[in-house]
Amino acid sequence: MCSRLLSVLLLALVLLPVAGRGMPVGAQSPAGSPPGITGQAIRSGLFDAQAALLAGNPAQAAQGVAEAQAAADQLLPLFTADPAVAPAIEADLAAAHTAVTANDAEGLAIASGQVWATLMRGAYAETLAAVEAGDAKAAASWLLLRDFRLTTRFDRPNADATVAVRQLAEGTATPEQVAATVEADLLDTYQARLEALLNEVATGTPGELSPTQAQAVGLVSGFWPLLAPALEAQQGADARAQADAAFANWQQAVQSGTATAFAPLQADATTIVQSFRAAPLSEADKARRAGQLLRYLSLIPMEYGRGVKDGQVLLDLEVQEAIAFLDGARASFSDLRLPLQQINPQETAAVDATLTHLDQALLGTSKRTAIADPSVIAADADDAAKRLNAILPKAWLQASGDSDFDIVNQLLDQVVAAAAAGEYQQAESARIEAYAIFETGPEKRLLAFTPDAALKVERLF
Numbered sequence: 001m002c003s004r005l006l007s008v009l010l011l012a013l014v015l016l017p018v019a020g021r022g023m024p025v026g027a028q029s030p031a032g033s034p035p036g037i038t039g040q041a042i043r044s045g046l047f048d049a050q051a052a053l054l055a056g057n058p059a060q061a062a063q064g065v066a067e068a069q070a071a072a073d074q075l076l077p078l079f080t081a082d083p084a085v086a087p088a089i090e091a092d093l094a095a096a097h098t099a100v101t102a103n104d105a106e107g108l109a110i111a112s113g114q115v116w117a118t119l120m121r122g123a124y125a126e127t128l129a130a131v132e133a134g135d136a137k138a139a140a141s142w143l144l145l146r147d148f149r150l151t152t153r154f155d156r157p158n159a160d161a162t163v164a165v166r167q168l169a170e171g172t173a174t175p176e177q178v179a180a181t182v183e184a185d186l187l188d189t190y191q192a193r194l195e196a197l198l199n200e201v202a203t204g205t206p207g208e209l210s211p212t213q214a215q216a217v218g219l220v221s222g223f224w225p226l227l228a229p230a231l232e233a234q235q236g237a238d239a240r241a242q243a244d245a246a247f248a249n250w251q252q253a254v255q256s257g258t259a260t261a262f263a264p265l266q267a268d269a270t271t272i273v274q275s276f277r278a279a280p281l282s283e284a285d286k287a288r289r290a291g292q293l294l295r296y297l298s299l300i301p302m303e304y305g306r307g308v309k310d311g312q313v314l315l316d317l318e319v320q321e322a323i324a325f326l327d328g329a330r331a332s333f334s335d336l337r338l339p340l341q342q343i344n345p346q347e348t349a350a351v352d353a354t355l356t357h358l359d360q361a362l363l364g365t366s367k368r369t370a371i372a373d374p375s376v377i378a379a380d381a382d383d384a385a386k387r388l389n390a391i392l393p394k395a396w397l398q399a400s401g402d403s404d405f406d407i408v409n410q411l412l413d414q415v416v417a418a419a420a421a422g423e424y425q426q427a428e429s430a431r432i433e434a435y436a437i438f439e440t441g442p443e444k445r446l447l448a449f450t451p452d453a454a455l456k457v458e459r460l461f
Contacts, residue, residue: 035078035126036144039119041071046096046112050211053105061100061108068115069093075119081129085122089115092218109214110221110255117222120147124186124226127161131179136169143182149192161185187230187278194223195273195334202266207257220269221251230278243272277338286339287396288406289332290388295407296329297385299433300358301378304365306429311371317426322377323362330355344391354384404441408434435461 033041049064072093076086092114099107123145130139143161164181167173173181197216204213224247232240250265252258281289300322307318333355340348358380364370389397411434418427438461446454 033074034141034144035075035123036141038071038075039123039145042068042075042119043116045071046115049096049100050105050108050112053100053103053108054211058100058103062097065093065096065100068096079122079126081125082122085118085125088118089122092118105211106209106214109211110218113215113218114222115218117219117226119145120190121222121226127182127186128179131165131168131175131182134168134175136165139165139168139182146186147189147193149189184279187227190223190226191273191278192334194220194227195270197223198266198270198273201254202270206254206259206262209254217251217254221247227278231272231276234276246272274337281335281339283395286336289335290392290396291404292406293329293332293336294385294388295404295437296325296332297381297388299325300329300381301374302433304362304377305374308365308371308374311373313365313368313371319362319365323366326355326358326362330359340391343393347387347391351384351387354380354387358384404437408437408442411437431461
């Protein structure tokens, strides 16, 4: 179930001891630690500083910043592919020091976010430089210094870049092919992270941000310069200049606590991020996402209806399952939003609004503030599915069957995990769902091409 993530971990263990032989692209720090380890030391020092300052210990906070600076002194000279990275991190660390001196927890959180995002930007450039030079070990070393999309059990970490670098080491892929894969993986990750961070800040009030929201502000300002070149390539220099100004104004409004200006600027920044895809999806990926989106929508009311009866939550676990499927649906929709907007912007906006309404209804039930009737959840899910079926290209719908295998596999993971935990009712529920999806989708195709295999799988279910 976690083969991709396992590949990442195994590659890390294999490459950490030998990383750093490609010195032309700075694979190893002077102290001998790979960039991933040194980068985490910077992050750890700043995290300790934040915790200390919130606990009222400015001396310990200053020590944390000093430790982050010491680790940065080892790593910054290695950032050669993008000359702007090292000065930016130095400036952000100086801002962190100033924030500690001023006992400014919010300012420290913002600076910490900026440092980490800028490290990601630098590691991205170094990884690509190493790949282009054909140095797989250096690329793998730098690739350990990266971030991942926020994931659920229905949306797992992408290991495409790791696998591609391993292929470079084995000589089964060219530097050009690997560079394209690494670029697509990382840009997709950071764009998804950027949109999630904007949503995180949107729930806060400027001037009264939580530490997590304040750090999200810093992360946004650090991730945007990484993605901006893709926007410029697709929409031109003028669009890039306007977007840069919008993000700068957004950050200023947040940091200055200007609540009146925040909402429209927040909307502008979110619209910009949703107006392009830094790493465009292939047609096969679009079809897979479309299949996942429609399947998740069909499972939401099924789970919710099992957990809620007559205005009462009988099985909270089923409500949480419905929320998990909605999270999966929203992630798939987010990936498809741009091409769907190009097909039919009005219907795409209507689907977005319906998913938001579903999210609010499920959250209200989860918190017991308002128990939504199962018929309302079913109507919303059905409405979104009907609108999507009307605008999704036929080619996506015809080719989307592979997503059924993804979801069956995920549900079988649930069967194993639930049985191991002694939750046999939940295991049986997941088994039935997996079988229903198999029976209505993959089994029909298997019967046409390999009926023996179809019957064998059915017996196993």
